Amino acid sequence: MADNAYRDTSGRKLTDYPRPSVAVDTAVLTLDPDQGLVVLEARRQNGTGWALPGTFIHEGETLAQAVDRSLRVKANVRGLHPRQLYVFDDPTRDDRGWVLSVAHVQVVRLDQLADRFTDTTRLVSVDTPGRLPYDHADIIDLAVAYVRAHYVDRPDPDRLLGDEFTLRELRIAHEAIAGHPLQRDTFRRAMEPHLVATGAISARGRGRPAELFRRRD
Numbered sequence: 001m002a003d004n005a006y007r008d009t010s011g012r013k014l015t016d017y018p019r020p021s022v023a024v025d026t027a028v029l030t031l032d033p034d035q036g037l038v039v040l041e042a043r044r045q046n047g048t049g050w051a052l053p054g055t056f057i058h059e060g061e062t063l064a065q066a067v068d069r070s071l072r073v074k075a076n077v078r079g080l081h082p083r084q085l086y087v088f089d090d091p092t093r094d095d096r097g098w099v100l101s102v103a104h105v106q107v108v109r110l111d112q113l114a115d116r117f118t119d120t121t122r123l124v125s126v127d128t129p130g131r132l133p134y135d136h137a138d139i140i141d142l143a144v145a146y147v148r149a150h151y152v153d154r155p156d157p158d159r160l161l162g163d164e165f166t167l168r169e170l171r172i173a174h175e176a177i178a179g180h181p182l183q184r185d186t187f188r189r190a191m192e193p194h195l196v197a198t199g200a201i202s203a204r205g206r207g208r209p210a211e212l213f214r215r216r217d
Contacts, residue, residue, distance in 0.1 A: 026104040030108050040123055051134075077115070167188060
């Protein structure tokens with residue numbers, strides 16, 4: 001019987017090439033009132049140490065399906081739609097063999113993690129994520145840099161504050177993302193073109209009532 005399998009210009013079939021395993025790892029970030037910007041970690045299956053929720057791709061799965069499965073199984077976190085961040089492809093990154101990791105990231109409200117496994121997951125500061133396997137610390141660093149870049153000149157793009165908020169609430173959220181204080185007047189000038197005053201006043205928190213704003217887009 002004739003061999004009709006595809007061959008490239010060198011005459012090789014796809015099966016003639018070595019194939020890496022493909023994994024997904026996800027940095028789920030949120031704001032904690034006490035710790036600031038934190039990342040979700042899951043206890044490793046061997047019971048020693050922590051890692052980002054991740055898994056190997058199963059046959060017939062998409063990357064998004066694998067991410068969803070890993071978050072459900074490892075952390076009992078559901079309904080998220082992380083975006084692809086970067087492919088970590090160093091052939092020596094994983095001591096188990098040749099494994100590519102497609103890293104993902106998403107910023108969520110803290111209540112979206114309310115049902116997570118409390119005995120096998122934890123939320124830790126992105127500044128002190130602990131000793132992690134492989135290049136998970138690098139994934140966290142890249143995820144944080146990616147998110148911080150999106151918060152420089154856009155008001156709370158991940159909608160951690162809901163639809164309406166005061167400028168003070170917005171600045172506090174952005175400071176937690178940035179990891180340092182922000183100059184009030186400079187921050188206000190950067191954000192005001194992207195905000196619409198609602199005409200309503202908030203009496204939440206301490207101090208004088210403050211005007212409520214919403215995002216322009």
